[in-house]
Amino acid sequence: MELKKIIDNLQLEVLNKSEMSLSTEITGCYIGDLLSNVMANAQAGDIWFTVQTHMNVVAVAQLLNLGGVVFLEGHLPQADTIEKARKEKLVLLSSNDKAYELASSLFKLGLER
Amino acid sequence: MREWALDLHIHTLLSPCADDSMIPSVVLEYAKELGIDALAITDHNTSENVASFMEKGKELGVKIIPGMELQTQEDVHIICLFDTLRQTNLWQEIVYKKLPPLKNSKEYFGEQWIVNKDDELVRELDKLLLVGTSFTIEDAVEAVHELKGICIAAHVDKQAFSLWGHLGYIPPGLFLDGVEFTPFLPRNVKQLEQIKNEGYNYIVSSDAHHWDGIQAPQCYGYMEEINIEEIKKALRNEEGRYIRTLR
Numbered sequence: 001m002e003l004k005k006i007i008d009n010l011q012l013e014v015l016n017k018s019e020m021s022l023s024t025e026i027t028g029c030y031i032g033d034l035l036s037n038v039m040a041n042a043q044a045g046d047i048w049f050t051v052q053t054h055m056n057v058v059a060v061a062q063l064l065n066l067g068g069v070v071f072l073e074g075h076l077p078q079a080d081t082i083e084k085a086r087k088e089k090l091v092l093l094s095s096n097d098k099a100y101e102l103a104s105s106l107f108k109l110g111l112e113r
Numbered sequence: 114m115r116e117w118a119l120d121l122h123i124h125t126l127l128s129p130c131a132d133d134s135m136i137p138s139v140v141l142e143y144a145k146e147l148g149i150d151a152l153a154i155t156d157h158n159t160s161e162n163v164a165s166f167m168e169k170g171k172e173l174g175v176k177i178i179p180g181m182e183l184q185t186q187e188d189v190h191i192i193c194l195f196d197t198l199r200q201t202n203l204w205q206e207i208v209y210k211k212l213p214p215l216k217n218s219k220e221y222f223g224e225q226w227i228v229n230k231d232d233e234l235v236r237e238l239d240k241l242l243l244v245g246t247s248f249t250i251e252d253a254v255e256a257v258h259e260l261k262g263i264c265i266a267a268h269v270d271k272q273a274f275s276l277w278g279h280l281g282y283i284p285p286g287l288f289l290d291g292v293e294f295t296p297f298l299p300r301n302v303k304q305l306e307q308i309k310n311e312g313y314n315y316i317v318s319s320d321a322h323h324w325d326g327i328q329a330p331q332c333y334g335y336m337e338e339i340n341i342e343e344i345k346k347a348l349r350n351e352e353g354r355y356i357r358t359l360r
Contacts, residue, residue, distance in 0.1 A: 034272065035281030054187050056280045
């Protein structure tokens with residue numbers, strides 16, 4: 001499923017708009033805040049929901065080849081994190097919603113993993 | 114120079130999760146019996162019992178290093194250590210401003226007692242201590258260094274409240290003075306290697322919350338004397354100083 005479709009349907013805000021391609025293919029979803037656990041369990045192509053805003057989020061997402069990161073419940077990363085993600089061409093998104101609400105919407109859209 | 118037995122992570126009955134037995138006489142007499150030369154008093158987000166332990170420590174001949182176990186915004190625990198009570202009090206003032214204005218719920222978290230050097234309960238602290246401050250880990254390390262203290266990432270071999278568990282690895286550009294391992298968990302060889310490659314040395318401390326959680330010496334510092342500058346040098350293997358752990 002194209003990232004753009006998810007952004008539109010879940011009404012996510014793109015935090016680093018410029019130069020970002022939103023056509024990435026998203027194949028699954030992972031939810032978690034403990035980065036060691038995310039590193040062990042998230043899959044390439046996942047969209048990742050988290051409240052963890054530390055800069056290491058970008059590195060973990062890059063390492064695993066994740067399709068994008070959504071910061072939940074109004075949590076926002078610092079400017080240097082957004083800048084790093086822009087350089088790494090990783091799409092950062094935000095939402096005021098909770099993981100459950102967003103994941104339910106994703107499921108209804110047809111993303112089943 | 115000589116080797117000094119160090120336990121740089123001990124709670125008192127001010128930490129809600131610590132046992133009532135963590136009063137000056139019990140902690141210090143037991144530590145002395147075990148042959149520990151220096152203890153760091155590191156309660157969660159507070160240092161209000163440090164003064165009493167320092168006084169009692171002087172009486173019994175156990176060196177007390179004033180400190181705190183800070184919880185950052187990322188829910189990572191950092192051991193902050195200082196030389197003097199004055200520095201520690203300044204640090205505590207800063208930390209209190211970064212705590213959310215919530216009250217402790219002792220039914221859920223436990224009681225938070227301030228004690229004098231003779232083990233008498235003085236008053237209960239009603240702030241919620243068992244919570245993340247608004248400090249990012251980077252800002253916390255910088256602020257402690259400004260006060261001439263040192264920062265050691267607590268129990269990095271645990272999942273909960275640990276730098277490694279929550280952030281996956283040591284963020285580059287974070288100028289920690291060292292990391293801490295627990296006495297009990299099996300060592301993760303890969304993690305040890307990675308930490309060495311990052312240029313960090315490690316200590317082992319008991320993180321005792323109950324008097325019999327205080328361990329026989331696990332960690333030695335080969336130093337001229339016990340102070341922050343010497344511990345810093347030992348953590349960097351400078352001028353012949355070193356840290357030796359039992360495992």
